[in-house]
Amino acid sequence: MEKQTLIEMFRIMVRIREFESEAIELAKRNETRAAVHTYIGQEAIAAGVCAHMSNQDLITSTHRGHGHCIAKGADLERMFGELLGRDGGYCKGKGGSMHIADLSTGNLGANGIVGGGIPLAVGAALSLKISKSKNYVVSFFGDGATNQGSFHESLNLASIWALPVIFICENNEYAISTNVSKSINIENISERATAYGILGKSVDGNNVVSVYDDMQMAVEHVQSGKGPVLLEMKTYRIKGHYFGDNQNYRTREEVDLWKQKDPINTCETKLQNDYGLSSEIISKIKKEETKKVLDASTRAKLMSEPEIDDLTEDLYDLSFHNIKWISLQK
Numbered sequence: 001m002e003k004q005t006l007i008e009m010f011r012i013m014v015r016i017r018e019f020e021s022e023a024i025e026l027a028k029r030n031e032t033r034a035a036v037h038t039y040i041g042q043e044a045i046a047a048g049v050c051a052h053m054s055n056q057d058l059i060t061s062t063h064r065g066h067g068h069c070i071a072k073g074a075d076l077e078r079m080f081g082e083l084l085g086r087d088g089g090y091c092k093g094k095g096g097s098m099h100i101a102d103l104s105t106g107n108l109g110a111n112g113i114v115g116g117g118i119p120l121a122v123g124a125a126l127s128l129k130i131s132k133s134k135n136y137v138v139s140f141f142g143d144g145a146t147n148q149g150s151f152h153e154s155l156n157l158a159s160i161w162a163l164p165v166i167f168i169c170e171n172n173e174y175a176i177s178t179n180v181s182k183s184i185n186i187e188n189i190s191e192r193a194t195a196y197g198i199l200g201k202s203v204d205g206n207n208v209v210s211v212y213d214d215m216q217m218a219v220e221h222v223q224s225g226k227g228p229v230l231l232e233m234k235t236y237r238i239k240g241h242y243f244g245d246n247q248n249y250r251t252r253e254e255v256d257l258w259k260q261k262d263p264i265n266t267c268e269t270k271l272q273n274d275y276g277l278s279s280e281i282i283s284k285i286k287k288e289e290t291k292k293v294l295d296a297s298t299r300a301k302l303m304s305e306p307e308i309d310d311l312t313e314d315l316y317d318l319s320f321h322n323i324k325w326i327s328l329q330k
């Protein structure tokens with residue numbers, strides 16, 4: 001692994017952590033307008049996966065989508081604007097945390113429907129294949145989503161059509177309060193790939209180098225036309241399911257055990273021990289990212305709230321499959 005690549009992924013992980021910490025602060029002060037599900041503890045996955053992707057490679061995301069969005073290169077100010085319900089946000093303040101999309105970076109959108117992004121990724125991959133593009137699609141989703149019908153239908157279709165799509169299951173051990181051991185009766189979710197005749201592998205999702213390396217393998221696989229890949233990233237959600245979760249379904253000891261495997265600390269140790277990066281450079285990166293995030297949050301707070309008249313703008317009409325943007329006022 002190139003030193004610069006690892007430093008860049010470290011930087012992205014820190015950016016995500018800082019963004020999420022600030023999102024929690026905003027939620028504590030009741031400034032956010034919708035539920036906030038943080039990605040703290042899972043940063044290595046978005047950073048390691050998206051490090052391979054260009055803006056023409058696409059992702060679909062989840063309700064826990066800030067990390068994916070940031071790793072894909074989103075503008076932090078517009079993201080905060082959306083969380084705060086301001087008109088300068090990605091959806092002009094009408095979508096909130098769970099509906100951020102950013103087509104300029106190839107992000108087809110977060111999704112409040114568990115498993116909802118998976119078929120969208122398959123459709124996008126079909127479109128890329130038909131247009132003979134070399135680009136590919138990544139679909140992020142959780143362990144809970146792999147019990148949805150949409151997951152199974154999507155893997156089957158992607159398999160029979162040999163589509164360029166990489167399914168990234170972030171197994172963070174929980175679907176809200178349900179531990180994965182109570183909802184899935186196999187050791188590795190990646191084994192589900194076998195049922196659809198596609199390549200599956202389980203990866204240490206807290207180790208950004210492992211994530212990066214296995215993603216590289218997956219990209220080569222889909223780009224050589226061999227069809228989809230399912231990567232299970234084993235990780236842990238350090239914070240509650242959403243801001244406000246009392247977490248009475250797990251013990252403090254369990255959380256503490258996983259904190260020892262913190263992906264950012266693990267990467268930091270590697271950078272220092274194996275790449276000789278000084279603690280001064282590491283703290284400089286951290287300070288720069290904290291400043292970037294806090295500045296973006298401050299600027300977003302200065303944005304205006306949407307006008308009441310804007311409520312009927314930016315709707316679309318699906319009738320007769322003739323999709324068009326409409327305004328109810330005009």
Ligand SMILES: Cc1ncc(C[n+]2csc(CCOP(=O)(O)OP(=O)(O)O)c2C)c(N)n1
Binds near residue numbers: 063115174
């Ligand atoms: C179709 C659907 N069913 C139920 C819910 C309620 N819900 C929101 S998040 C969630 C758990 C998702 O777990 P997982 O897929 O593991 O993602 P994680 O929250 O762990 O990132 C559920 C059941 C929903 N949003 N959509």
Ligand SMILES: [Mg+2]
Binds near residue numbers: 143144170173175
């Ligand atoms: Mg989960």
